[in-house]
Every structure is written in structure tokens, then in C-alpha cells.
């Protein structure tokens with residue numbers, strides 16, 4: 001019988017990409033995990049991918065995770081730095097997201113899962129030698145990854161690190177108030193900043209599949225998920241190339257950003273770079289037999305030509 005993969009975040013971007021890729025490979029049985037199997041997005045998954053199982057679990061509930069991992073050979077795990085986690089952080093529970101990541105690891109070990117691929121991020125505190133130490137969305141994921149790897153006697157653990165989502169540019173877009181048709185992209189960093197970009201919904205799964213196919217090569221080395229380093233301005237030029245619409249970069253002041261950890265994140269990336277400046281993934285991508293989405297392809301495939309208001 002083929003191996004059973006349980007996927008956290010299957011209704012979202014990262015997990016959805018893992019589901020899409022592993023389903024298409026035909027090599028795995030798939031269990032999609034969601035907080036609510038009756039939600040429209042969960043039902044849509046079951047309809048789109050006939051034969052997958054849906055299972056209910058919440059990252060805050062170890063027992064529910066353990067149940068959802070039962071009989072699974074492999075788990076893909078991710079945590080979501082969402083409004084609920086931010087609210088808990090504000091109340092002083094800075095480890096709220098770490099606890100969810102730890103629950104994934106503990107539940108997988110308790111359910112005798114063989115392999116866990118966990119989505120993490122780098123420690124910006126370590127990278128900046130303590131200068132930027134409050135970016136909880138990075139630190140908690142890093143800590144969960146370290147916890148997984150410290151349990152290598154109990155579970156075969158692998159970590160992936162996602163680059164900057166190309167989707168972030170959609171969230172940062174505004175219609176210019178000057179001419180009502182130019183699309184402006186608002187960020188607090190220099191437009192020449194180089195970042196590793198990723199079309200998360202399409203290019204996360206292939207890296208996870210590569211890890212499962214090449215465990216010896218990937219064990220012990222975080223696997224970065226990106227099509228390559230680009231300047232922020234390149235993504236904006238690509239928007240115009242793909243859509244024909246005028247676009248410009250707008251540098252906004254740091255004090256217009258409400259979340260202090262996001263300010264620290266941008267400042268750290270400006271000063272110290274992304275992915276701790278790793279480049280090994282570029283050679284790995286070439287070997288993968290998967291064509292990563294470029295910025296122009298992203299905009300063409302997305303079919304999005306700007307905000308409606």
C-alpha cells in the first residue's frame with residue numbers, strides 16, 4: 001500500500017501546494033487536516049481531489065493532532081502567524097506559535113509517524129547577533145524546527161524555509177491617487193533590496209516531494225523554497241510586463257507599519273539579508289526537474305491586474 005501523508009494547512013497556500021504536488025505524483029495516499037472539515041474550503045478540496053481523506057485537528061490541541069496523524073507515514077506541518085497568534089503574543093504569550101509547532105512534533109512522535117517535514121524560518125535574532133530579537137513569527141518557527149531536529153532519535157525530521165511570498169505584492173498594492181490607474185506597491189524597504197521570492201501555492205509542494213524522494217541529501221540541511229533572489233523592483237517591472245499596466249514602487253515610512261515585529265523583520269532583512277544569505281537552493285532547484293514560477297509567470301498565471309478600489 002502507498003504511504004499515507006497527513007497535511008496540515010491543506011486549505012491554505014503552503015499545505016495546499018503540498019497536497020497538489022503529492023496528489024499529482026500518484027505515489028501517496030493523502031489526508032488533509034483542517035480545523036473544520038465542513039468549511040467551504042475543506043469541502044472544495046475533497047471535491048477537487050477525489051479519494052483524499054479529510055481529518056479534523058487544531059494545532060492547539062495535541063490529542064486532536066495525534067488522532068489526525070494516526071497511521072500516517074509522513075506529516076507535512078506548518079504553523080500560521082495569524083490574528084489569533086498575534087493577539088496571544090500581545091497578551092504576553094510570545095511562544096504561542098512555538099507551542100503549536102511543538103504540538104505537531106510531539107503528536108507525530110506519539111503517533112509513530114516516520115517522517116515529518118516542518119515549515120520553519122530562520123532566527124533573525126541569531127542572524128543579527130541579537131540586534132533584532134523580537135520577530136516572534138521567525139523565532140517561534142525556528143525554535144519549533146530546532147525542537148524537531150533535537151528529536152532525531154524518534155522521528156526523521158526535515159525543515160523547509162519559505163522565501164518572500166509573491167502574494168505579498170498583492171497585499172501591498174494600491175491604486176494611485178494621482179492618476180487613478182497606476183498601481184503602486186507600498187513597502188518600507190529600498191526597491192533594490194534583493195529577496196528570495198516564491199509562488200507559494202505552486203512551488204512549495206515540489207520541494208517537499210524532493211525531500212521525500214532524496215532524504216539522504218536533504219537531512220540536516222534546511223531546504224529553502226524560492227525561485228531565486230530578485231530585487232523588489234523586478235517584481236513590479238514584471239507586473240507591468242505581464243499585465244501592460246503602469247506600476248510604481250512607493251517607499252513608505254517605517255512608522256506607518258503597525259506591527260513592531262514586522263518593522264524589525266524588514267530592518268533585519270535590509271541589513272543582514274534573507275535566508276541567512278544561503279544560495280545552495282539555486283543549484284538544488286536546477287536538479288529538481290520542476291520549473292519554478294518566475295515573477296512574470298506569476299503575474300500572468302494569477303490573472304490579477306490590480307486592486308478594485
Ligand SMILES: NC(=O)c1ccc[n+]([C@@H]2O[C@H](COP(=O)([O-])OP(=O)(O)OC[C@H]3O[C@@H](n4cnc5c(N)ncnc54)[C@H](OP(=O)(O)O)[C@@H]3O)[C@@H](O)[C@H]2O)c1
Nearest residue numbers: 009010011012013014034035058059079080081162164165
Ligand atoms: N508572507 C510571507 O512572505 C511568508 C514567508 C514565509 C513564511 N510565511 C509564513 O507562512 C505561514 C502561513 O502559511 P500559509 O500562507 O500557507 O497560510 P494560509 O494560506 O493563510 O493558510 C493557513 C492554514 O493554516 C491552517 N491553520 C491555521 N490555524 C490553524 C490551527 N490552529 N489548527 C490547524 N490548522 C490551522 C488553516 O487551516 P483551516 O483554516 O482549514 O483550519 C489554513 O489551511 C505564516 O506562519 C507566515 O508567517 C509567510
